[in-house]
Amino acid sequence: MENPSHLFALHAESSEHRPAVPDADLYAPPQLDGALSSDGDVPEEWDGTSPRLVIRGENHSQEANGAAAFVDWLNVTFKFSPTSTTSITELDSRLREAFGFGLSRNRKRGHLNYEMSWELGREFGIFATGGGSVGGTSFLSISGTGCTAVKDWKAVYELLQALQARITRVV
Known part of the structure; x- marks a missing residue:
């Protein structure tokens, strides 16, 4: 099923479709200057102008631990x-x-x-x-x-x- 054209606008720099909203650039994905890490999740360099990518179930340890969990209560x-x-x-x-x-x-x-x-x-x-x-x-x-x-x-x-x-x- 196609999306109604009045709800989506064509992004100027790509063929990506986005909801038509005022100041659509505020909702654009962050532009990363650095390369992605080997696992493809976290940028190795961060320019400080865009938010850091969020990774669900983050583990801030440098060591892999398959038994680790994030406890929130x-x-x-x-x-x-x-x-x-x-x-x-x-x-x-x-x-x-x-x-x-x-x-x-x-x-x-x-x-x-x-x-x-x-x-x-x-x-x-x-x-x-x-x-x-x-x-x-x-x-x-x-x-x-x-x-x-x-x-x-x-x-x-x-x-x-x-x-x-x-x-x-x-x-």
Whole structure:
């Protein structure tokens, strides 16, 4: 089926068809001065005048890793019933070592049937604990911003293993 001619205009420099819009040059694909890399995705040189190409599922590591994933949200539960301020302080220390941030502001309210909750880092997520209906568990939720702030995912993995945490959501 052909596109109605009144919706498309012929691009002046090629035979490519584009939607007819005011200032169509604003919607033109970026012009790259450099050659593409060997995999054809990322320009080896960038002139700074056009946006960098976006690659879905980016991996910023220089090493190939077929098991790597981009984590944009993480929720876990684990057995933890605070018995004192000391146990919360100890958990905070372990979170800071693994994630690079820990408990910050006491939210002075519950969260998802947990009686107490704290903000993590600078609004990087929530830690919640306490309550009869949660089976002696605590809840840790790391937002996309928090996942970006994580310093060492291997240390996070090791902490979650040590806590025998159960992943309840990963996006």
